Amino acid sequence: xxxxxxxxxxxxxxxxxxxxxxxxxxxxxxxxxxxxxxxxxxxxxxxxxxxxxxxxxxxxxxxxxxxxxxxxxxxxxxxxxxxxxxxxxxxxxxxxxxxxxxxxxxxxxxxxxxxxxxxxxxxxxxxxxxxxxxxxxxxxxxxxxxxxxxxxxxxxxxxxxxxxxxxxxxxxxxxxxxxxxxxxxxxxxxxxxxxxxxxxxxxxxxxxxxxxxxxx
Amino acid sequence: xxxxxxxxxxxxxxxxxxxxxxxxxxxxxxxxxxxxxxxxxxxxxxxxxxxxxxxxxxxxxxxxxxxxxxxxxxxxxxxxxxxxxxxxxxxxxxxxxxxxxxxxxxxxxxxxxxxxxxxxxxxxxxxxxxxxxxxxxxxxxxxxxxxxxxxxxxxxxxxxxxxxxxxxxxxxxxxxxxxxxxxxxxxxxxxxxxxxxxxxxxxxxxxxxxxxxxxx
DNA sequence: GTAATGTTTTACCAACCGGTCAAATTATCG
DNA sequence: CGATAATTTGACCGGTTGGTAAAACATTAC
Numbered sequence: 001x002x003x004x005x006x007x008x009x010x011x012x013x014x015x016x017x018x019x020x021x022x023x024x025x026x027x028x029x030x031x032x033x034x035x036x037x038x039x040x041x042x043x044x045x046x047x048x049x050x051x052x053x054x055x056x057x058x059x060x061x062x063x064x065x066x067x068x069x070x071x072x073x074x075x076x077x078x079x080x081x082x083x084x085x086x087x088x089x090x091x092x093x094x095x096x097x098x099x100x101x102x103x104x105x106x107x108x109x110x111x112x113x114x115x116x117x118x119x120x121x122x123x124x125x126x127x128x129x130x131x132x133x134x135x136x137x138x139x140x141x142x143x144x145x146x147x148x149x150x151x152x153x154x155x156x157x158x159x160x161x162x163x164x165x166x167x168x169x170x171x172x173x174x175x176x177x178x179x180x181x182x183x184x185x186x187x188x189x190x191x192x193x194x195x196x197x198x199x200x201x202x203x204x205x206x207x208x209x210x211x212x213x214x215x216x
Numbered sequence: 217x218x219x220x221x222x223x224x225x226x227x228x229x230x231x232x233x234x235x236x237x238x239x240x241x242x243x244x245x246x247x248x249x250x251x252x253x254x255x256x257x258x259x260x261x262x263x264x265x266x267x268x269x270x271x272x273x274x275x276x277x278x279x280x281x282x283x284x285x286x287x288x289x290x291x292x293x294x295x296x297x298x299x300x301x302x303x304x305x306x307x308x309x310x311x312x313x314x315x316x317x318x319x320x321x322x323x324x325x326x327x328x329x330x331x332x333x334x335x336x337x338x339x340x341x342x343x344x345x346x347x348x349x350x351x352x353x354x355x356x357x358x359x360x361x362x363x364x365x366x367x368x369x370x371x372x373x374x375x376x377x378x379x380x381x382x383x384x385x386x387x388x389x390x391x392x393x394x395x396x397x398x399x400x401x402x403x404x405x406x407x408x409x410x411x412x413x414x415x416x417x418x419x420x421x422x423x424x425x426x427x428x429x430x431x432x
Numbered sequence: 433g434t435a436a437t438g439t440t441t442t443a444c445c446a447a448c449c450g451g452t453c454a455a456a457t458t459a460t461c462g
Numbered sequence: 463c464g465a466t467a468a469t470t471t472g473a474c475c476g477g478t479t480g481g482t483a484a485a486a487c488a489t490t491a492c
Contacts, residue, residue, distance in 0.1 A: 013438070015489090033337055037254030041480060054440055056481065116336055116391075120329055121249055123394045130398035138399050155423070160400060161416035168388035169381045175332075176384070178339045182346035183354050184376060200377035207371070208424035231459085231469075257450060270470055272451065 020058050022048045024072070027065045032110040035117040036066055036125070063125075070118060070126055073111045074134075080104065081137060081163075086144045090153045091206065094166075098201050101170035106194045112174035138163060154209045162209075169201055236274050238264045240288070243281045248326040251333040252282055252341070279341075286334065286342055289327045290350075296320065297353060297379075302360045306369045307422065310382075314417050317386035322410045328390035354379060370425045378425075385417055 026047035030039045041062050045055040059065045080100040085093055105112055118126060138160070145159035173180060173194065181188045242263035246255045257278050261271040275281045296316040301309055321328055334342060354376070361375035389396060389410065397404045 013489090015439070019439090035251045035254050035333075035337065038251050038337070040478080042478085051441065052480085053442085053482080057439070060481090062480070113336055116332075117251075119392050119395050120332055120336065121251065121254070123398075127394070127398065130395055131401075134395075135399050135401060155419075157419060158412050158416045160403075161413050162420075164388055164392075164396065164399075164413075165385045165417065165420065168384040168392070172380055172384035176335050176380075178343070179335050179346055179350075180380065182339075182343065183351050183380075185347075185351060187376075196374050197377050197380075200374045201381065203371075203373060204378075204381065204420065204424040207426070208420040210423070235469090256448080258448085267471065268450085269452080269472080273469070276451090278450070 016058065019048075019050070022050075023055055023058055023065060024069055027069055028073075028110050028114060031066060031069065032113040032117065035121060036062075037121075067125060069114065073114055074126065074129060077104070077111065077115060078134070078137060081141060084141050084144065086147070090148045090209075094154075094205060094209065095202055098166055098170065098205060099198060101166060102173065102194060102198050102201070105170050105172075105174035106191060109174035109177060112171050116171065116175040152211060155211050157209065166205070170197075173197055232274070235264075235266070238266075239271055239274055239281060240285055243285055244326050244330060247282060247285065248329040248333065251337055252278075253337075283341060285330065289330055290342065290345060293320070293327065293331060294350070294353060297357060300357050300360065302363070306364045306425075310370075310421060310425065311418055314382055314386065314421060315414060317382060318389065318410060318414050318417070321386050321388075321390035322407060325390035325393060328387050332387065332391040368427060371427050373425065382421070386413075389413055 045052045142159035358375035
């Protein structure tokens with residue numbers, strides 16, 4: 001009997017693991033460039049090299065694929081912020097946070113766009129995660145930044161808007177890649193733009209946060 | 217005979233103007249929150265309070281609505297950058313550019329999201345405008361900024377990445393509004409976040425661009 | 433080998449989608 | 463008023479969409 005929809009079984013087979021991985025990989029491609037509503041199961045199935053009913057054997061609905069993808073991405077996406085060390089040196093912590101976020105924009109642009117698409121369209125699937133775990137993490141790190149400012153290690157500033165500005169400036173290179181490419185023209189070639197961006201952003205934030213007359 | 221599809225006539229009637237406006241207004245709502253592919257004519261028609269065939273009497277295709285909307289938005293969207301004055305004071309020019317972009321994010325978030333959706337999904341409808349008029353304008357203003365740096369009025373920096381960072385930080389408050397709301401929680405209420413953002417961003421960019429040891 | 437389980441395919445469905453058509457209705461103008 | 467043009471509606475169409483059912487096929491366990 002062929003009842004079990006890959007869920008009834010306790011143990012996942014080798015084929016299941018492979019196929020699910022292939023589906024998620026394909027879905028990342030499709031969802032990140034068309035958004036949830038604009039993507040079709042057929043597109044994902046084709047990108048994954050299988051038929052639609054076959055794909056639906058592994059994931060019962062389009063939502064199920066999307067949810068699993070979002071969950072996975074959200075976790076790794078916050079990794080750099082989690083790594084923010086309260087006991088570290090403020091300058092190097094912020095500098096390396098910027099650098100890591102920029103590396104992620106460079107190396108995982110699809111993940112960034114998947115996330116951006118979701119937020120842009122009102123985050124219908126992840127509102128809870130934003131208000132829960134995300135807010136909690138940001139609150140925690142904001143307090144760290146505030147403490148640094150109190151100790152005079154960096155200029156006084158609103159830590160939330162500081163974090164927003166680091167998010168937006170770095171993710172811009174993934175999310176608005178087409179625009180960046182159009183504007184930079186020939187200078188876009190290769191990955192040089194990421195080095196230029198890193199230099200610019202590190203300069204901006206380091207000078208912008210420097211305590212006047214002192215060293216960070 | 218009822219042939220004319222609102223195009224054959226030279227003169228637009230009062231009804232035509234009103235209805236077209238209502239359709240574009242409704243389409244802005246729908247497109248900005250679902251993207252092009254994710255939006256349906258039915259949704260737009262319902263939001264505009266008319267039947268689908270009636271809507272299609274004014275705009276022949278879904279693309280036609282979208283194109284007109286994009287054209288209109290793109291023009292006003294670049295207005296602040298156009299206003300950038302080469303002969304003005306660098307500090308106040310940059311400061312007021314930031315402020316104006318932030319005001320637009322506050323007052324026209326749907327327009328920002330429409331644009332963001334389009335870029336995110338690969339800008340299939342406006343690639344030419346990005347590579348043409350947009351690039352040209354940015355090139356021109358980048359040269360202005362570079363000149364200011366050469367004259368020692370602001371710190372040396374890559375003008376393109378400066379512009380990108382102003383775009384991204386300001387538009388973030390429109391495009392990622394849901395996330396900003398989730399993270400700020402109760403502090404999101406009202407429009408105070410825009411004043412906080414303005415204060416933070418002006419500080420960041422003003423200090424970040426200040427020539428060390430001198431005044432801008 | 434064979435029986436049980438796991439995987440893939442073919443055929444299909446109801447709902448939705450962008451868009452058309454012709455007829456009915458309403459506004460405009462002399 | 464009547465005629466003409468502008469607008470609105472309802473019925474419809476072919477193609478796509480998310481998803482299902484069942485049978486065919488492959489794999490594994492004994």
